[in-house]
């Protein structure tokens with residue numbers, strides 16, 4: 001075929017360079033793209049080794065090449081008539097329609113390589129800028145710490161000497177402001193370390209329940225000051241001692257409890273801990289922090305764990321905060337091999353749950369079944385084991401009460417079926433509380449059911465459960 005004609009493979013207008021050459025290496029066809037890009041006066045008749053000197057050698061009979069011809073592509077360098085060159089991605093194969101001739105198809109990848117290099121450069125610059133920013137933030141916050149602690153120290157010193165009530169009040173206020181400032185500084189420092197991937201966990205052995213008591217002690221007075229109830233339950237399956245980063249677990253719990261406290265003006269706050277899995281000496285601990293506060297709208301749920309994000313500006317004005325807390329919690333929880341989630345209904349309250357993996361010293365105990373875990377997500381459990389349904393439901397016979405009863409009975413039966421008697425007793429206690437105002441025959445039947453649960457007698461529980469259904473048709 002001749003130059004300028006449409007080739008046998010309809011290649012004339014193709015964007016890629018298309019060449020045909022014979023056994024002797026002589027080019028018999030070059031498409032428009034080849035003619036334009038390679039700048040030869042006449043491409044036909046040129047030897048293929050002139051275009052690809054690194055891939056083809058001219059011989060007495062034709063050419064030699066180390067390339068494997070076929071459908072695979074490779075990177076080659078193609079030379080123009082003026083001996084400048086550019087990289088191509090090329091495929092060379094024998095022409096099936098005309099044996100003894102070869103077709104070379106080559107794409108100019110100069111631009112792509114340029115682009116790739118530019119992208120790499122931009123990416124590197126962005127990485128550098130981010131690193132510089134993180135270092136700057138870390139330095140500035142660190143520098144801020146010194147004056148804040150200076151003020152704090154002096155205020156505390158003054159507080160030792162001052163007796164005037166108004167001055168003491170002012171100094172206490174300054175002390176509190178410094179405390180808040182330190183919290184913000186610590187958050188920003190943690191955030192920049194986590195952001196830069198420089199955060200290191202410091203695991204050590206600690207007594208798990210003492211850690212929870214410490215967390216509780218930090219919040220309980222403000223919780224009671226606000227007139228809220230606080231419930232804390234730890235499943236007996238949670239080991240006494242674990243090896244984990246205590247400080248960071250405390251930090252996550254503090255953040256979730258402070259938020260719960262900040263956004264709740266009536267009702268209760270609950271903290272529960274379950275052991276949800278064990279693999280050899282590693283345990284998965286599942287924490288639930290729930291409140292009956294203002295809740296979060298559905299549209300805002302996905303913003304929660306993002307850095308610097310607060311649900312809306314009016315909330316930040318009213319309640320303060322940096323919007324970093326939950327993002328830090330998420331990153332810390334992920335470093336501990338777990339995840340964090342939130343469930344909420346506007347005006348009804350929020351439940352934050354997270355899991356972490358830690359080392360345990362004790363022998364494996366049966367795990368908490370998923371259904372029980374899910375059931376726990378929706379209720380607050382009293383420290384003594386009693387269960388309180390959110391939003392009341394204590395008054396026997398009301399729709400809320402009947403609904404709560406139904407729910408607790410089904411959880412009770414679920415726990416019995418799983419032979420988790422400890423859980424069953426908790427749900428039983430809730431059923432007992434919810435039937436406190438019931439007619440005497442119902443209460444008696446509930447007591448019989450309770451005894452069967454306490455005896456851990458499966459058949460008896462099922463029997464008494466059936467009877468309970470018969471003795472009060474309202475649920």
Ligand code: ADP
Pocket residue numbers: 255259260263291293294295296304309310311312315316320321322323324325326327350
């Ligand atoms: P901040 O330090 O501003 O509280 P967080 O990351 O801890 O930052 O929380 C981000 C936002 O998520 C809060 O400003 C609030 O809008 C919402 N939020 C977090 N916890 C709760 C909760 N328990 N109830 C209602 N809203 C919450």
